[in-house]
Amino acid sequence: MNLIRKMSVHTVAGVAAASLFLLATAGYARAAERLTKLADNVYAYVDTHGATPHNSFGANTGVIIGNDGIAVVDTLISAKEADRFIRDIRSISDKPIRYVINTHSHLDHTFGNSEFARLGAVIVSHENCRKNMLANGEANLKKAGAYGLTEKEMEGTRLSYPSLTFSDRMEIGLGGQTIQLIYPGPSHTDGSIMVYLPDKRILFAGDILFTDYHPNIASADLDSWLTVLDRVAALDAEKIVPGHGPLSANKDLADMKGYITLFDKKAKELAAASSDPQYIASELKKALPARKELEFLITANIMQRYLKKQGSKK
Ligand SMILES: [Zn+2]
Missing domain, CATH: 3.60.15.10 (Ribonuclease Z/Hydroxyacylglutathione hydrolase-like)
Structure with missing residues (x-):
């Protein structure tokens, strides 16, 4: 909104510069894909x-x-x-x-x-x-x-x-x-x-x-x-x-090993004491290394692996 208002009082050169900026941004977004x-x-x-x-x-x-x-x-x-x-x-x-x-x-x-x-x-x-x-x-x-x-x-x-x-x-x-x-x-x-x-x-x-x-x-x-x-x-x-x-x-392979080992140990402990996936997920999140994407998988993994199969060996 601000940009549009500013552009309306700008000169033609200003508008052209703004368009170039928008084009460049669009190009960047596409390039990222x-x-x-x-x-x-x-x-x-x-x-x-x-x-x-x-x-x-x-x-x-x-x-x-x-x-x-x-x-x-x-x-x-x-x-x-x-x-x-x-x-x-x-x-x-x-x-x-x-x-x-x-x-x-x-x-x-x-x-x-x-x-x-x-x-x-x-x-x-x-x-x-x-x-x-x-x-x-x-x-x-x-x-x-x-x-x-x-x-x-x-x-x-x-x-x-x-x-x-x-x-x-x-x-x-x-x-x-x-x-x-x-x-x-x-x-x-x-x-x-x-x-x-x-x-x-x-x-x-x-x-x-x-x-x-x-x-x-x-x-x-x-x-x-x-x-x-x-x-x-x-x-x-x-x-x-x-x-x-x-x-x-x-190095990332080693991190992956660490993540799996920690997740499994913690999730087993937590699932032995609670059957609430949200609670277990929030506790796990505190223990796990920060990762930026696909956080919903923490809960999905708990539900499908540690709660559904409770009582079985794995
Ligand atoms: Zn897959």
Whole structure:
């Protein structure tokens, strides 16, 4: 309001300057959504600020370009989000998109699959990721509203399942670029994989790593996850793209181990004394290191893991 009032008494030059300012701001906002270059021919969405269901909960993705075409890592939460991703890919390269690699089955990483399948991409994942999608995908799509997504946002979204799976390791040759797919054991899910570019020492960790964002640990194998994080660290990658959060390094893997260990210990103690998720969440928040996004997951993790399963071993 103030700006408009001020502009009305300004000279034409002043208005022009103000318009330029607005244009520059708009350009900046758009640029923040764009793909970040990690190395020649390797790009990613990293650290989407203000993670909400409307921007795929800030899920990161990857774009790997070889002489023979493109492989993408994850596809966001809906057909519309995938279309945004594809537009951004097309601003970098017009090579054919040959592969989609799903790091795991969760909706914010796989519900954009069909837009890439339409372009002829082969969808690759761990065998358990495909199994989980076949078992839960349709039900999750039907209840997208419960995750905070509107019908309009989900318009055109349908499931496309991985057609090529592996159990331990797989290698994709993309023409001058080798992509290693590695299953390090159960962690965030029982089908979570890592995508590694050995020549560039760039790792896409999927949701095995959340940096600065609260993680979803609801259906995880926590003991195995801690071992997996050691295995990820042993790769000694130079750049790690987490499933959610900013570009990361080995230090963030150690922080993730600390977070999981502390969360599990505290949540067990608190759940033994109370069954009120809000109370447990507020106590946990005091104990946990501060993380800027996805705070609602603290309560969700407590409800799904520590209260629902009360009396069971885990
Ligand atoms: Zn996930």
